[in-house]
Amino acid sequence: MTLPRRMLLNAFSMSCISHIHHGLWSRSDTRQLDYASFAPWTELAQLLERGCFDSIFLADVIGTHDVFRDGADTSVVEAMQIPINDPAMLIPAMAQVTEHLGLAYTSSVLQIPPFTFARQISTLDHLTQGRVGWNIVTSALRNAGTNLGFPGLPSHEERYNRADEYLDVVYKLWEGSWEDDAVLRDVVRGRYADPAKVHAINHAGEYYKVEGPHLCEPSPQRTPLLFQAGSSTRGRAFAAQHAECVFVVDSLAALNGPASVVRDIQTQARAFGRNPDEIRFFQGLSPVVGGTEADAKAKLDDYMESYSMDGALAHISGTMGVDLDGVDLEAPIESIEVEALRGWVKGLIDANPKKTQTFRDLIRARTLERFIVGAPEQVADGMEAWFNAGIDGFNLTYSVTPGTFCDFIDGVVPVLQKRGLAQTEYAPGTFREKLFGHANVSKDHHAASYRRD
Numbered sequence: 001m002t003l004p005r006r007m008l009l010n011a012f013s014m015s016c017i018s019h020i021h022h023g024l025w026s027r028s029d030t031r032q033l034d035y036a037s038f039a040p041w042t043e044l045a046q047l048l049e050r051g052c053f054d055s056i057f058l059a060d061v062i063g064t065h066d067v068f069r070d071g072a073d074t075s076v077v078e079a080m081q082i083p084i085n086d087p088a089m090l091i092p093a094m095a096q097v098t099e100h101l102g103l104a105y106t107s108s109v110l111q112i113p114p115f116t117f118a119r120q121i122s123t124l125d126h127l128t129q130g131r132v133g134w135n136i137v138t139s140a141l142r143n144a145g146t147n148l149g150f151p152g153l154p155s156h157e158e159r160y161n162r163a164d165e166y167l168d169v170v171y172k173l174w175e176g177s178w179e180d181d182a183v184l185r186d187v188v189r190g191r192y193a194d195p196a197k198v199h200a201i202n203h204a205g206e207y208y209k210v211e212g213p214h215l216c217e218p219s220p221q222r223t224p225l226l227f228q229a230g231s232s233t234r235g236r237a238f239a240a241q242h243a244e245c246v247f248v249v250d251s252l253a254a255l256n257g258p259a260s261v262v263r264d265i266q267t268q269a270r271a272f273g274r275n276p277d278e279i280r281f282f283q284g285l286s287p288v289v290g291g292t293e294a295d296a297k298a299k300l301d302d303y304m305e306s307y308s309m310d311g312a313l314a315h316i317s318g319t320m321g322v323d324l325d326g327v328d329l330e331a332p333i334e335s336i337e338v339e340a341l342r343g344w345v346k347g348l349i350d351a352n353p354k355k356t357q358t359f360r361d362l363i364r365a366r367t368l369e370r371f372i373v374g375a376p377e378q379v380a381d382g383m384e385a386w387f388n389a390g391i392d393g394f395n396l397t398y399s400v401t402p403g404t405f406c407d408f409i410d411g412v413v414p415v416l417q418k419r420g421l422a423q424t425e426y427a428p429g430t431f432r433e434k435l436f437g438h439a440n441v442s443k444d445h446h447a448a449s450y451r452r453d
């Protein structure tokens with residue numbers, strides 16, 4: 001069954017104080033400082049469900065951003081993704097107060113042995129009645145590697161090699177260990193399950209050796225709904241093979257153009273034997289919604305008063321692995337020596353037509369570029385343009401929480417619903433069923449190749 005295409009809404013957050021828009025945590029109109037208690041999360045989950053959001057996604061890192069000014073001091077001062085708590089722990093709390101909301105979180109393939117991770121997320125899939133999603137990451141922070149016993153961060157290639165094998169292991173556990181009819185629950189004969197239908201996986205690879213069987217009986221989705229956000233060549237190929245939901249951060253022009261990441265991943269998915277309709281693409285946006293355009297712009301100006309350039313530079317430096325402290329913020333970008341700066345900044349400078357603006361302006365503009373600002377109808381118009389360019393859904397970042405989501409739900413969601421773009425009620429079933437119409441991975445997905453029936 002193929003479901004009609006609709007616009008998907010996902011709230012983006014992290015179990016920390018400062019996630020994306022740094023500096024704003026100290027405002028009185030945001031609950032970021034309460035991150036270590038249940039209330040802001042359970043109340044946010046209920047709010048999102050009132051707004052018919054498909055899901056909330058909690059990102060995660062397992063190390064500090066310690067490249068800027070040669071250490072993690074700026075990150076610590078700015079509460080920039082440190083302190084950060086384990087996102088998985090929040091899933092049961094949010095599940096308990098909601099009925100339909102999808103609950104996705106990040107776990108790195110470097111972080112937990114695949115056997116233990118498969119068990120953790122199967123448990124959550126049981127407890128949430130099949131509402132769990134996994135954002136697969138390979139980690140990009142040096143400190144993540146050294147926290148986990150590696151001499152440094154394993155190379156990009158090795159991380160993706162590990163990811164490929166990690167997925168084979170967890171797929172074998174989720175899909176290939178317990179047959180569909182292994183569980184008998186026969187209280188008359190006292191037989192809970194049929195041992196002939198519960199299998200060891202006997203995986204022996206380059207990085208992992210796992211005998212099995214999986215310790216959890218099949219959960220509603222078996223394999224959790226799979227998210228991924230790799231943007232490199234290898235990352236896109238990985239998405240094409242594994243991801244059911246892909247996070248992209250691109251310009252509308254690029255998505256409409258010949259180098260569209262969406263079309264690239266769809267083409268590669270076909271080469272892996274997958275139906276590209278079995279992949280949903282989510283664009284990252286930061287909505288700032290006001291009663292009028294002027295109100296919304298004033299709101300953004302107000303937010304930018306609290307914006308921290310140090311927080312932004314510590315974040316970007318950590319992610320890129322290049323210390324941006326040496327870059328003169330007031331220099332026109334045409335004069336910046338870009339060769340030392342990899343990917344993100346170089347691409348940013350190349351793409352920017354105004355070479356005379358300063359690096360400070362560029363960083364702020366890059367932040368601003370992710371914003372979508374206006375009255376509800378305007379924000380809905382912008383989102384509809386993305387939707388028409390092949391984006392299925394949106395990963396919505398907050399400026400203040402829950403205020404950003406309240407404004408969006410009260411203002412924009414009704415407009416999207418009236419236009420027939422966003423859902424007005426939830427479909428029954430698991431996270432995957434709500435998005436794709438089937439509870440388990442589709443037959444053409446690599447995970448399904450490990451099924452025994």
Ligand SMILES: Cc1cc2nc3c(=O)[nH]c(=O)nc-3n(C[C@H](O)[C@H](O)[C@H](O)COP(=O)(O)O)c2cc1C
Nearest residue numbers: 059060061106137139140229230231232235247249
């Ligand atoms: C929306 C979004 C969410 C992401 N969430 C995480 C995360 O939670 N943890 C993490 O380590 N990386 C995260 N990343 C980074 C990606 O996993 C990936 O490393 C990055 O896009 C670079 O791609 P590559 O690994 O293929 O080079 C995220 C990226 C995007 C766009």
